Amino acid sequence: MNAKKITNPSLSSHQARGRFITLEGSEGAGKSTQLEAVKAWLEAHQIPHQITREPGGTPLSEAIRELVLDPQYQVQADTELLLMFAARAQHIHESIMPQLQSGVWVVSDRFTDSTYAYQGMARGFDLERIEYLEQWVQQDLQPDLTLLYDVPVNIGLKRASMRSASDRIEQESKAFFDRVRQGYLMRAKQHPDRVRIIDASPSVELVTEQTTHTLDQYLGSIQHVER
Numbered sequence: 001m002n003a004k005k006i007t008n009p010s011l012s013s014h015q016a017r018g019r020f021i022t023l024e025g026s027e028g029a030g031k032s033t034q035l036e037a038v039k040a041w042l043e044a045h046q047i048p049h050q051i052t053r054e055p056g057g058t059p060l061s062e063a064i065r066e067l068v069l070d071p072q073y074q075v076q077a078d079t080e081l082l083l084m085f086a087a088r089a090q091h092i093h094e095s096i097m098p099q100l101q102s103g104v105w106v107v108s109d110r111f112t113d114s115t116y117a118y119q120g121m122a123r124g125f126d127l128e129r130i131e132y133l134e135q136w137v138q139q140d141l142q143p144d145l146t147l148l149y150d151v152p153v154n155i156g157l158k159r160a161s162m163r164s165a166s167d168r169i170e171q172e173s174k175a176f177f178d179r180v181r182q183g184y185l186m187r188a189k190q191h192p193d194r195v196r197i198i199d200a201s202p203s204v205e206l207v208t209e210q211t212t213h214t215l216d217q218y219l220g221s222i223q224h225v226e227r
């Protein structure tokens, strides 16, 4: 499909002053755990920030999250994809863009790379459809930095199972999550300037070291450009 350029008036004057950082990875990769390390790093650098997540991040988007992850519903693939972008549209307009425009850094536990990995690669959705929705909902908005926590699927699923009851998507097969992992690695290959792969297999402490090192490098690179 040829994605037609769609004008979205509330995004057209996008001038992000804050930075947009996303954390990605398959189930149990340790994103939520590492979010604490990212928060501590931002606090240590006295950077004003907002921590958020997808699907979610606003009252309406959190309500959509409840619906889309609830195992009691049979959710069609189209419905799942559209709900992810519906939640995202609200999140961007109500929270992400206003924060970025006021100079606040926004850190999101998942964003559109999740859609490419889960709905695209794992469910088998035509990636051009996702690109179309992405362009519609996000216009020019892309993360400045993505930390991709990569872990073998069996380790991630074991960790996730120890944490809490499975949501609807967590009940998918190992083959599904193999495709999710490959989808993420493909995204990293396609966006080498933005996506940093972090080996999420070792202990929390070692993964945290990689996280803070990557953030230090990123800060160094933007300070160099701004100088």
Ligand code: T5A
Pocket: 025, 026, 027, 028, 029, 030, 031, 032, 033, 034, 053, 054, 055, 069, 084, 109, 110, 111, 112, 114, 115, 116, 118, 119, 159, 160, 162, 163, 169, 170, 200, 201, 202, 203, 204, 205, 207
């Ligand atoms: N989704 C989302 C889509 O399909 N499309 C989309 O567009 C979007 C945005 C969201 C679901 O929605 C899907 C993807 C997801 O299925 P979620 O809660 O954000 O759900 O995602 P989950 O991956 O389910 O979150 P998890 O909590 O399972 O994974 P995390 O956050 O990666 O892992 P975390 O930090 O909670 O850790 C899990 C357990 O492992 C331990 C932790 O203590 C915890 O018990 N752990 C470690 N143990 C050993 N060594 C380490 N290094 C560890 N790091 C963490």
